[in-house]
Amino acid sequence: MAAATPTVSLKPSGGLRRRQIVNKIMELIGWLAALSAVAILFVVIISVAVRAWPALSWDFLTKPPALFGQPGGGISSAIVGSAIIVAIGTAIALPLGVLIGIYLTEFAPRFIAQPVQLVLDILNGLPTIITGIFVYGLLVIGHGQSAYAGAFALSIVMLPLVARAAQETLLLVPSVLREGTLALGVSRWRSVTGVILPTTFGGILTGAVLAVARAAGETAPLLFTCSIFNPAVSTDVTKALPNIPVLIFTYSEQPDKALHEQAWGAALVLMLFVLVSSLLAKALLARSRRKLGR
Amino acid sequence: MMTDDVTIPIDVGPVETAQERRTPAPEQREVVFDVQDLGVTYGSATAISGVNLAIYGNVITAFIGPSGCGKSTFIRCLNRMNDLVAGARVQGALLYHGQNIYGDGVDPVEVRRRIGMVFQRPNPFPKSIYDNVAWGPRVLGMKKGLDERVEKALTRAALWDEVKDRLKKSALSLSGGQQQRLCIARAIAIEPDVVLLDEPASALDPIATAAIEELMHDLKDQYTIVIVTHNMQQAARVADMTAFFSLQVGDGKRTGVLVEYDKTDKLFTNPADKRTEDYVTGRFG
Numbered sequence: 001m002a003a004a005t006p007t008v009s010l011k012p013s014g015g016l017r018r019r020q021i022v023n024k025i026m027e028l029i030g031w032l033a034a035l036s037a038v039a040i041l042f043v044v045i046i047s048v049a050v051r052a053w054p055a056l057s058w059d060f061l062t063k064p065p066a067l068f069g070q071p072g073g074g075i076s077s078a079i080v081g082s083a084i085i086v087a088i089g090t091a092i093a094l095p096l097g098v099l100i101g102i103y104l105t106e107f108a109p110r111f112i113a114q115p116v117q118l119v120l121d122i123l124n125g126l127p128t129i130i131t132g133i134f135v136y137g138l139l140v141i142g143h144g145q146s147a148y149a150g151a152f153a154l155s156i157v158m159l160p161l162v163a164r165a166a167q168e169t170l171l172l173v174p175s176v177l178r179e180g181t182l183a184l185g186v187s188r189w190r191s192v193t194g195v196i197l198p199t200t201f202g203g204i205l206t207g208a209v210l211a212v213a214r215a216a217g218e219t220a221p222l223l224f225t226c227s228i229f230n231p232a233v234s235t236d237v238t239k240a241l242p243n244i245p246v247l248i249f250t251y252s253e254q255p256d257k258a259l260h261e262q263a264w265g266a267a268l269v270l271m272l273f274v275l276v277s278s279l280l281a282k283a284l285l286a287r288s289r290r291k292l293g294r
Numbered sequence: 295m296m297t298d299d300v301t302i303p304i305d306v307g308p309v310e311t312a313q314e315r316r317t318p319a320p321e322q323r324e325v326v327f328d329v330q331d332l333g334v335t336y337g338s339a340t341a342i343s344g345v346n347l348a349i350y351g352n353v354i355t356a357f358i359g360p361s362g363c364g365k366s367t368f369i370r371c372l373n374r375m376n377d378l379v380a381g382a383r384v385q386g387a388l389l390y391h392g393q394n395i396y397g398d399g400v401d402p403v404e405v406r407r408r409i410g411m412v413f414q415r416p417n418p419f420p421k422s423i424y425d426n427v428a429w430g431p432r433v434l435g436m437k438k439g440l441d442e443r444v445e446k447a448l449t450r451a452a453l454w455d456e457v458k459d460r461l462k463k464s465a466l467s468l469s470g471g472q473q474q475r476l477c478i479a480r481a482i483a484i485e486p487d488v489v490l491l492d493e494p495a496s497a498l499d500p501i502a503t504a505a506i507e508e509l510m511h512d513l514k515d516q517y518t519i520v521i522v523t524h525n526m527q528q529a530a531r532v533a534d535m536t537a538f539f540s541l542q543v544g545d546g547k548r549t550g551v552l553v554e555y556d557k558t559d560k561l562f563t564n565p566a567d568k569r570t571e572d573y574v575t576g577r578f579g
Binding site: 178183195 | 373375378380403404405406407408410411413415417418419420421429430433434477480481484486
């Protein structure tokens with residue numbers, strides 16, 4: 001069939017051409033902004049890695065700090081201490097946070113759920129230095145610093161994160177699933193423990209992992225509660241334990257190049273832990289969404 | 295699939311081919327539900343009002359009617375599923391074997407224990423096929439002979455032969471029709487007295503629908519069955535008794551009302567109300 005001669009031109013003309021140029025410019029600016037976020041992360045990772053490089057060795061990870069004035073030594077006591085403090089903090093915040101999430105989604109009426117949610121958001125935004133000084137007043141004055149005081153301070157930081165993550169995940173559970181359980185004549189609580197929670201397990205774990213990653217790097221709460229410690233490896237939670245954030249802070253203030261390098265090394269270890277945790281959380285979330293059929 | 299927007303005149307073909315109907319004489323009827331002047335409001339909107347009817351034991355009762363006429367709202371009253379909807383309020387009395395299920399001291403959990411429900415969309419739990427059926431009995435303390443109970447429920451739901459070799463597989467791996475039969479097995483595994491089905495076949499293909507309809511016939515010797523359906527032919531095929539709900543429009547408000555309730559044959563072939571006739575002959579809806 002022979003093509004008829006078009007009677008209209010659909011090529012851009014006049015104002016449209018100008019609008020298209022503006023559109024292109026704005027798209028470019030947006031792209032640059034997104035690029036800067038990615039670039040910042042990479043610059044941070046690379047600059048920390050380069051400075052940490054001289055300190056890194058197997059001994060660095062497995063040996064406690066050297067005695068005063070001696071060369072070498074590592075951060076094993078701080079790794080152990082951080083692990084203990086964060087583990088205790090998680091043991092407090094995780095069950096409590098999950099219970100809050102369950103209460104908010106499954107039981108609480110709106111007029112209670114909304115204010116509680118607001119409180120959690122405020123708690124999440126609370127400067128951690130305030131959390132630190134609060135726990136200092138509550139547990140440290142009169143008793144001295146200890147790992148459990150530090151863990152308690154970290155649990156306050158983690159609680160809103162875990163609770164909100166649990167709530168968000170529980171909200172993803174389709175209501176037909178809830179109705180399906182309740183139609184069998186079981187109580188709400190059995191419905192939650194038997195079907196709803198197992199379904200959301202992955203999502204709640206994701207929230208927990210992110211909270212752990214966040215708590216592992218928190219410094220301010222520990223400065224007040226767990227910063228004056230014996231550098232040797234210890235598991236005594238009634239005493240202040242060495243930990244990575246405070247170690248980075250104190251080493252970086254020492255007039256000693258070797259300790260500066262160790263501070264960078266510890267920073268790299270902490271950063272890799274957070275990165276791996278975040279990626280793990282992402283994978284867990286994807287898995288749990290698949291399970292929910294979304 | 296047949297829907298009720300057909301425009302052809304009266305189609306009662308399936309009525310004649312329907313399987314054995316049980317429409318007991320009034321004196322033989324055992325009243326399972328006695329609904330007295332029931333109304334439901336959501337906030338300021340009235341979903342249904344002034345519903346009076348009796349549902350009889352061991353027969354299949356169908357609720358039909360156009361979209362939004364409140365038939366789903368009504369069936370969800372029968373096991374207090376509407377309690378879960380914020381703002382829903384129920385007026386009137388709903389007697390279940392003489393006991394008002396909206397009366398004082400009645401626990402909705404106990405109500406649902408006796409009056410099971412199957413929903414519009416299959417909603418198997420994200421567990422194994424076996425655990426989907428076994429979960430209810432286990433939670434309710436019926437742990438003795440659990441394997442036999444699961445097999446019996448799956449057999450009654452006409453699913454056993456298809457799944458007996460993969461009971462440990464995820465229920466989500468089943469087809470839609472199989473999932474819906476699994477939900478029926480799950481509902482009957484706890485030995486309820488009544489099974490409510492809220493448009494159980496609306497998300498299924500015609501073959502799966504036929505399987506569900508046949509299943510309902512097999513189940514009615516043991517259970518009282520109430521079904522909501524959007525599909526008139528389905529009601530004509532399966533139900534012994536049929537209730538027709540419609541919308542009453544007045545001063546800008548639309549309220550669901552029960553128009554007519556009778557034996558299915560009578561309602562489809564010789565309706566007493568003009569609105570029923572218009573609906574079953576395809577003149578509206």
